[in-house]
Amino acid sequence: MKEAPHDFTEGELESDQQLPWAPQSKRNHLSSLISTDYGKSFHDISQSINHTFIKEEFGVSVGPGISVILTADTPVLNNPGGIIFTSTDAGATFKFIQLPFHLAQPIVYHFLNPDYLVALSIDVSLLNVFKASAHFLLNLFVLLLSFADTVEAEERGDLILKRTKDLGKTFTIIHEDIYSFGYIGAFLFFSVMEDPRSPRVMYFSSDQGDTFSQALLPSASTEQFYSILDGDEDMLFLHVDNPGDTFFGTMYTSDDRGILFSKSLERHLFDGHRKSDFTNITSLRGVYLTNKLDVDGRIKSVISFNRGGTWRPLKKPENINCGDKIKSVCYIEKKLIYLSVFPMVTLSEPAAVGLVIAHGSVGDSLSSSQNPDVFVSSDGGYNWRGTLRGPHHYTILDSGGLIVAVEAHREGQVKTIKFSTDEGQCWKLYNFTDQPFFFAGLASEPGTNAMTVSVWGFRPEEDGQPMWVAVTIDFQSLITRECNDNDYEEWLAHSTEGGDSERNGCVLGVKETYRRLKKQSLCRNGRSFVVMKKQSPCLCTREDFLCDFGYYRHINTSECVRQPNAANKTYELCLNGEEDELLTEGYRKVPSDRCEGGFSPQLIKQTVKACGIKPSPAPPAMSTSSVTHFDTPVSRLILVLILVCAGAVIIVLIAIVSAVIVVKRVIYRNSTLKALTVVVSCCLLQFNSIQFNFIYIAPNHNKSRLKTLHRYREKPNNHMTPYEQALWRQWEGKTPF
Secondary structure (H helix, E strand, O other), X not given: OOOOOXXXXXXXXXXXXXXXXXXEOOOOOEOOEEOOOOOOOOEEOXXXXXXXXXXXXXXXXXXXXXXXXXXXXXXXXXOOOOEEEEEOXXXXXXXXXXXXXXXXXXXXXXXXXXXXXXXXXXXXXXXXXXOOOOOOOOOOOOOOEEOOOOOOHHHHOXXXXXXXXXXXXXXXXXXXXXXXXXXXXXEEEEEEOOOOOOOEXXXXXXXXXXXXXXXXXXXXXXXXXXXEEEEOOOOEEEEEEOOOOOOEEEEEEEOOOOOEEEEEEEEEEOOOOOOOOOXXXXXXXXXXXEEEEOOOOOEEEEEEOOXXXXXXXXXXXXXXXXXXXXXXXXXXXXXXXXXXXOOOOOEOOOOOOOOEEEEEEEOOOOOOOOOOEXXXXXXXXXXXXXXXXXXXXXXXXXXXXXXXXXXXXXXXXXXXXXXXXXXXXXXXXEEOOOOOEEEEEEXXXXXXXXXXXXXXXXXXXXXXXXXXXXXXXXXXXXOOOEOOHHHEEEEEOOXXXXXXXXXXXXXXXXEEEEEEEOOOOOOEOOOOOOOEEEEEEOXXXXXXXXXXXXXXEOOOOOOEEEOHXXXXXXXXXXXOOEEEEEEEOXXXXXXXXXOEEEOOOOEEXXXXXXXXXXXXXXXXXXXXXXXXXXXXXXXXXXXXXXXXXXXXXHHHHHHHHHHHHHOOHHHHHHHHHHHXXXXXXXXXXXXXXXXXXXXXXXXXXXXXXXXXXXXXXXXOOOOOOHHHHHHHHHOOOOOOO
């Protein structure tokens, strides 16, 4: 292919900050720049934001459409709050807003109404709703979580989970003793440590916090951790750390409620920095990629094509010779800890169907080499081929019709960009500048529809100050023809050669046939390109099912068998106030799987008794716990007292029978009935007193001073609140024991 000229622009930016915001220049004036033409040109907005410094770590929050928020870099001390600048016209104008707090994290646009913003302050105090302007309504509030009054509260599980439905005007307590909290997809979750000596347990909600239920998962000690790897509207991937410094754990997948979890992958790798290589391949449905640690200490990459149902090693790249001593398996290197050496993690985009780009090394385990190569897959990870030698920065353009890459030089300068129009089979080189510079980043428009890419970095100046440079390349001058119908072909996803024609391509219950660009077609998809696909259902097989809780899948088989320590057991689950006994054959359908007919294991649910508490809105001072299972000390005490009372009643009844046999019934009837009445009344009094403590004392936030009233054996003191002192006076001299 003959080299064609490229349109490019080169701009010099004098600053010590990263693009696109550069507040400080060597001539001691503020200079903040913005581009609205894909980086081809920049204009100065410094005057519009009063020559204010913009935060480097989270200074820019891009919203829907052409809205943007800039966060000023203001000192925390001696300032009542931070400053933000809002724009709804792509930076043409900005509005100044003084905040009553300092931001701890980037501002997030509300996912349903972008006029509302969610923010977290550094002091984690609850924020009031206020109106910023007539055109831009700003509502700031802490989402669901408020901290206790100590800095190290998270280490002790002394957090309080709150919820608001009126934009922060009122809050209700969902649960106390929170160790950690988060949300992903359709799920809210938190871990609870109800006692400093007890392990943590996980609770999940799939109804926006209306109800929370305890997950069927192994508990975790304070030295272990849970990590939510990924999630969507249907299921969760969760990692449970193994005890000790093992750097691995077990991966679990959930049902569509986030409650029943099944073991998906053992010895899942989690490095010493608590980072995982788990990756969702977004270019093909159901595909996930991660690393595991073998017993012999070697790291291997594995891939799943059915949302964690089964995992397999990656195939050897078709154009790479592994050598005589190396098994024909290739593993993808995605170690986040080596970002400075491996500059890019695995890349995939929904619009570029089947395309995956990753760094890797060829062998029977991951290599410790500091120079991994770049590999490409065109079918979602089934097959791979080597495409570039050494580490590179890369990005996808034109919905997969164009890939660009810049070689990663740790200390060297760059002036050349590489590009491919056939998914990495062939590469062309282009020198985009005559003056090399130190590479800092490769940026393109969000999504993959654009045909332009910006390469930016800096050149050192004589005075030691960096001269920031941005070069924008527009590939429309190279790829000038718009694609037509003849440039596309139909591709059956997940299809393999020699497979059963009826089942070939069936994954997660459906066959998907995509219309995608031929590799040999030199044309552009354009901004209006939309992924087109046809779907048809498949018969169900074991591949459409996960192993249920208490079961695991045999190696190299699809059969689920009971775990040895779970034989002849049934599992009880408390949901919405009803306890279910689960009787299962060991299979659970993969969430979002749409297969029909075929293999159909039975799942029987038999309600055995009521349990737990279904949370309902309550005043902020009252704490509602979704599920108890008699897990708290007070609730256990209630259960014990009920059993003691029942035993006492039985003993009295036996005494009555004995008395009737020995003594005349008429003489002893009244006294016996009186004795029975006294015993029953005593039991009710004890039960009511404990219930009173459970309702009114447990919600107290300062549990270190007052857990339950009966623990006090002294009179009111200055450490008690007036409310606590009043309660003490009501019960002075009376204890439930």
